[in-house]
Amino acid sequence: MNPRSGDRVIEIGCVELVNRKLTGNNFHRYINPERDSEEGALAVHGLTTEFLSDKPKFAQIIDELRDYLSGAEIIIHNAPFDVAFLNAEFALLDLPDFTKHVGPIVDTLVQAKELHPGKKNSLDALCSRYGISNAHRKLHGALLDAELLADVFLAMSRGQNSLTMEMQVENEDSANQDQSFDAPLPDVIVLCASDADLDAHNALLSGLDKDSKGKTVWRMQTENPV
Template sequence: MRQIVLDTETTGLDWRTGDRIVEIGCVEMIDRRQTGRTFHVYLNPERDVGDSERIHGLSDEFLAGKPLYTSVASEFEIFVADAELIIHNASFDVGFLNMEQERLGRPRIAELCPAVVDTVKLAKEMFPGKKASLDALCERYAISNAHRVLHGALLDAQLLAEVYLAMTRGQESLMDVFEQPLELGGAHSGPRSDRKPLRVLHASEAELAAHEAVLDQMAGKGPCLWRPPVSQG
């Protein structure tokens, strides 16, 4: 299974009011393992970054010489195509990416990728009432983010990849089970000779007596599901 962990940095919070993307960072995972392949680009947003510079540290002067989105769109599409996207607060990033794609008459994210996993939604389902920010999740899973002084698309995507793997750790062992080859014998094959017989342990008299004592206590407080009611008459 191919997954892309994705993050963007922008000039503001709303693409509807003219805000644009200034950075895209992507990390590739295959079968829940990072491959080392990344997609990372800074973009000239064709407008001032304004107050957003204090968030990502990218100045107008720095971005002035960077490529326009139109020059990286094809490469971006190739990198993410047919992969499941993993994004923190997905509606934000997908909204900006769809805007940039539509400006050029190119396909929307839903046409490029089969599914999008929102790790904010996932975190809120797993930990109701708890903070779901990337920093909070890094702290929860003991993932070092000491080097995250400012927001950065590639850095945040790398951190999110580790967070996502920690949040969904049980899926890893499940995948391992599915990946094990089945050992099927022939139509007339007998039992495997290397399989050891199961050892059956029976409760001792003392253990049975202790069990009955617990049931007596439960029955004294009301109907006990583990002991049938005494018939009347």
């Protein structure tokens, strides 16, 4: 599966994240590759030559794809693989590389290898690691993969995967060892709750107060801070 040997894009699936939330503004197209489905690839994606034969060609969807992605930060798992195919399709239409039409590209495979060195970091492995159900993923489908990747990206980048902070110390002396970090810390992204979020939160607390016939720990803590 290599664009240099004539392999083509047959499906594109994208989901949109704004402020770390899925918007539902998805982009999904099947594409006629103008060639037969290669047997090895067919076992992966299950899209036959017959199924793709009446689908639009890449040239017919390029404008809406560019409009959808223009200037956006792009998140891809194993980005060099996807980008190579997209660059090849853009080149066939005498257009600048795909990378010239979008913003920065984040490769979640690179991130995963940094977070989990020496472990399997395929999309399936990451779904299992972060407790994301992919039981419905029998074959590789672009839109489904994008939806799963969005969940994985949010899980990897939230900084805390549970309500408790668990520290693993390899040995008793490690706590006393000086540690230095040369790399600068990334900017902290602060998302303030909207008025609607605050109203919904207060309504939830009021319901809990009523059910428990008292005040929730949250409200007691805010009224009597330590």
